[in-house]
Amino acid sequence: MNGLLTDLYELTMAAGYFDTGKTSELATFELTLRRLPANRNFALMAGLSQVVEYLLNLSFTPEEISYLRDLPQFAGASPAFFDYLSRFRFTGDLFAVPEGTPLFAGEPALTLRAPLIEAQIPETYLLSAITFQTLIASKAARCAAAAEGRPVVEFGTRRAHTPEAGTLGARAAYLGGCAGTSNTLAGYRYGIPVMGTAAHAWVMSFASETEAFRKLQRVLGSATVHLIDTYDTLQGARNAAALGGPMWGVRIDSGDFNTLSRQVRAILDEAGRQDARIMVSGDLDEYSIRHLVSAGAPIDSFGVGTQLATSADAPHMGAVYKLVEVEICGIKRFTAKYSERKPSLPGSKQLFREAARDVLSRSGECGKGEALLRPVILGGQLVEPLPTLENSRARAARSLLALPPAMRQLEIADPWPVIHSRELRELIGQTRNNLPV
Numbered sequence: 562m563n564g565l566l567t568d569l570y571e572l573t574m575a576a577g578y579f580d581t582g583k584t585s586e587l588a589t590f591e592l593t594l595r596r597l598p599a600n601r602n603f604a605l606m607a608g609l610s611q612v613v614e615y616l617l618n619l620s621f622t623p624e625e626i627s628y629l630r631d632l633p634q635f636a637g638a639s640p641a642f643f644d645y646l647s648r649f650r651f652t653g654d655l656f657a658v659p660e661g662t663p664l665f666a667g668e669p670a671l672t673l674r675a676p677l678i679e680a681q682i683p684e685t686y687l688l689s690a691i692t693f694q695t696l697i698a699s700k701a702a703r704c705a706a707a708a709e710g711r712p713v714v715e716f717g718t719r720r721a722h723t724p725e726a727g728t729l730g731a732r733a734a735y736l737g738g739c740a741g742t743s744n745t746l747a748g749y750r751y752g753i754p755v756m757g758t759a760a761h762a763w764v765m766s767f768a769s770e771t772e773a774f775r776k777l778q779r780v781l782g783s784a785t786v787h788l789i790d791t792y793d794t795l796q797g798a799r800n801a802a803a804l805g806g807p808m809w810g811v812r813i814d815s816g817d818f819n820t821l822s823r824q825v826r827a828i829l830d831e832a833g834r835q836d837a838r839i840m841v842s843g844d845l846d847e848y849s850i851r852h853l854v855s856a857g858a859p860i861d862s863f864g865v866g867t868q869l870a871t872s873a874d875a876p877h878m879g880a881v882y883k884l885v886e887v888e889i890c891g892i893k894r895f896t897a898k899y900s901e902r903k904p905s906l907p908g909s910k911q912l913f914r915e916a917a918r919d920v921l922s923r924s925g926e927c928g929k930g931e932a933l934l935r936p937v938i939l940g941g942q943l944v945e946p947l948p949t950l951e952n953s954r955a956r957a958a959r960s961l962l963a964l965p966p967a968m969r970q971l972e973i974a975d976p977w978p979v980i981h982s983r984e985l986r987e988l989i990g991q992t993r994n995n996l997p998v
Contacts, residue, residue, distance in 0.1 A: 564621035564649065565628070567685040572629065575678045576638040579645055587888040588677040589909045591669045592687055598696060598875035602968045603663040603977070605702050605957055606670055607733045608694035609937070610947055615686050616655060616938060621646045645678075653679050655938035658912070659948065661698075661736060661957030662933060663964060665919065665977045668912055670695075670880070672924075672934055677887070684882045692880045693726065694733035696872040700847075701737030702961060704865055706969055707851040712740035712862040714756050716842055717870020718747075730870045736954050738961075739869075740862070751950050758784065761814075764791040771800045783807035786840060789825070790815050798825040802832035810838030810861065818849075819858045826859040840864055846874070847971055885909060895992045907992040910934070910985065917965075922982035 565572075578584065597604055621629075626643050629635055635642075653675020664670060670691055673680050704713045715734035718727025731747035741754035748755035759777050767773035770792060778785045785808040789797030794816060801811050811829070813821050818841045829837045841853070842864030850863050867873060883905040886895050895907035906921075913920040913928035922928055936944050948956070967974040981989070 563625070564619060564646070564682070565625050567682055569632075569634065571682050571684055573634050574681055576635060576642050578678050578681070579642045580639055583677050584645075585889075586677045587674065588680040588884060589672060589674045589886045589888075590680050590684070590882055591885050591905075591910065592671045592673075592691060592880060592882045593669045593905070594664055594666055594878065595881050595903075596879035597666050598699065598872070598878045600875055600971075600973065601699055601703075602970070602974050603665060603699065603961075603964065604695050604878065605698040605737055605961070606658050606662045606664050606691075606695055607660050607698035607736050607953075608690040608692075608729075609657050609660045609671070610950075611690045611694070611729070612657070612671065612687055613655070613937060613943065613947060615690065616651045616683060617941075617943065619649070619651050619683065621649055623647070649679075650941065651675065651679050651683070651938075652941040653938070654936065654940065656934045657937050658933045659935065659956060660953040661955075661960060663960050663968075664695075665979050667979050668919065668921065669910055669934065672909060674909070688880055688882055692878045694729055694736075695880075696875065696878055697730045697733035697869065698737035698957070700869050700872045700875070701734040701739050702957065703847040703971060704845075704850060704863070704869060705738030706961075707847040707854065707971065708863055709854050711854070711860065713738070713850070714840075714862060714864045715739045715742040715744070715869055716757075716864040716866035717868075718742075718744045720867040721870040727870060732950065734869055736950060736957055738954070738958065739865075743864075753950070758786045758809075759788060761788060761791045764788065770797060771804075774801055774804055778804060778806055778808055784809055787811045788814060790821075794821050795824055795828065798828040799832075802829050802834050802837070808837060810840065812840040812842060812864070814841075814843045818853055818860065819856050822853075822858045822860050838862065842866065844868070851971065881905065895988060897989070897992050899993065899996070906981075906985070906989060908985065908988050918978035918980060920980055920982055921985060923984045923988060926982055926984055928982070 626646050657671035715731050721727030721730055728744055728747045731742035731744040732751050735753045741756045743757040745755055747753050758781055764770055764773040774787050787801040789811045790813050822839050838861035840862045841860050845863055845865045846868035884896050885908055886893050897907040898905040909924040911922050911924045912933040913930045915930035920928055
């Protein structure tokens with residue numbers, strides 16, 4: 562895994578740690594959701610699989626080390642530092658909340674404990690991997706909830722910020738409740754159901770719409786979804802219905818979906834195609850899906866692209882990666898940041914989920930409910946295979962259903978209670994009273 566996929570200051574700090582003799586210090590960092598994304602009552606944890614892959618394979622190639630040597634920022638770094646990078650591997654511990662778990666403001670998603678340099682360098686990658694997929698999974702969960710059981714298919718790779726973002730976004734969307742994706746690589750890589758048949762270009766490449774539909778059906782049979790709005794949506798529905806033979810149904814990609822879906826349903830039914838289903842796509846989000854469902858539109862599934870693949874209404878999340886304690890020669894020093902509006906909490910922690918609240922405590926405390934921060938990597942080795950994507954998707958469904966209805970609604974609800982244990986409150990006070998000067 563590319564060691565340079567990080568911010569420069571992670572590596573300049575690493576050089577400084579090395580040259581000041583801090584390689585033996587054991588550091589604990591926490592990745593915490595400082596704030597929820599806009600318009601969200603929860604954030605659905607995702608991206609852990611990529612974090613684990615990164616940590617288990619993190620290293621520096623000779624070419625990467627040569628590049629660093631030539632940067633002016635490393636002119637004063639000792640040659641031994643670059644030798645250290647040539648042998649670099651992650652040897653520490655990772656504790657994390659399982660994918661598919663709802664999280665709330667002020668809660669840690671993962672804890673990294675390792676020699677200081679090993680814990681510092683991963684900061685950039687970990688924040689990127691967790692925040693992006695968590696945003697998409699959270700958006701997908703909202704779309705799926707709005708659909709009330711009708712399948713939602715992720716269509717967003719062409720609108721994603723990069724092709725790889727589209728592929729990882731498809732993974733996160735499936736975890737969050739989407740029924741499938743249009744991204745073939747995501748299907749191959751992660752076992753996600755893939756969906757899609759033809760675009761407007763297929764229809765326009767033939768002399769007539771009917772010929773285009775007939776040829777597509779000959780190739781795809783019962784998997785055929787005819788895109789019927791290239792020219793005239795209702796005539797397209799008539800052309801598709803008149804063909805006979807097996808097909809999944811039709812897709813409408815533009816117009817007034819409520820009105821058009823009713824008219825198309827009537828055309829299909831009149832032709833004896835009650836078996837044919839209707840999918841709609843085009844600038845959908847959870848609010849437009851909810852409107853169509855509540856209106857009783859005869860729509861069987863929804864394709865969601867741009868709004869989902871970019872988490873358009875909430876494209877960023879206030880997650881942070883902060884040092885919470887350092888152990889030197891067996892002696893721990895607790896650390897925290899107290900700057901205005903950007904504080905952090907000292908000490909390694911555990912998060913307990915109870916029936917109607919979460920309790921953030923010090924690690925090692927006993928608590929009620931489910932302990933969410935679990936060992937994933939110990940001593941640089943994976944403790945056990947990660948849950949499959951299907952298992953994480955099932956966990957997401959169960960966990961969301963366990964939340965009160967108000968937390969699952971699209972509108973903002975009162976925040977989920979997150980309290981601090983007595984021992985954590987005492988540590989916060991002690992650390993503040995002993996700030997270094």
